[in-house]
Amino acid sequence: MTTALAEFFTGRPTAQIAQDLLGHELIYQTSAGTMSGWIVEAEAYLGEQDTAAHAFNGRYTAANAALYDAPGTIYIYILRGYYMLDVATQAAGTPQGILIRGIEPHQGLDLMQQHRAKPVPDITNGPGKLTAALGLQSKDLNRTMLGANNLTITEQVTRQPQEIAATSRVGVSAGSWQERPLRYIVAGNPFVSGSRKRDWDREHHGWRE
């Protein structure tokens, strides 16, 4: 991983990093070809103090250890049989992270549809869906760095969101942190999980120009 990419995932609040991540491109290279997509939805989880976070109250297990690693470390975990893709933020020992919940396919859509035979946009509009589409069905990359192997994220935005909206996080049960607006989306993009057709920007998908 480059220094610039490491710096992107630290040095400011995780909520800000999650917001900044929208419009960056997630790139996964396999022997079958390259798949990539623009990040359109991300959620921030703020470590020990966040009742919804896996590391709440300093919880440390084999499964969530990646959260405690260096900024830019990939954290892959399984929920109800589905693989989820996260990136650890902040210095090692500070267990904060960002869950990537939706991407708009750019390269290799045909490959994604081989992995997950669903019509667009159902192919990548959810955290478990996008990992299935990419063929990320193992924890091999858990605790490895972005860019160290075949999975990375661009240092710069490659598309500029027209408007970023903040909402409460999905699937977070009751608690004082339930309502916190830590989920960030590209407004109007069809690949945002749970988005409604009537809210879609059919012309630009919520991107500038």
Next chain:
DNA sequence: TAGACGATTGTCT
């Protein structure tokens, strides 16, 4: 089109 609910599986207590 939108809301409700049951299936399902690795992980922790």
Next chain:
DNA sequence: GACAATCGTCTAC
């Protein structure tokens, strides 16, 4: 043995 940062299907409008 219970639970979870979900998904897909079914039903009602």
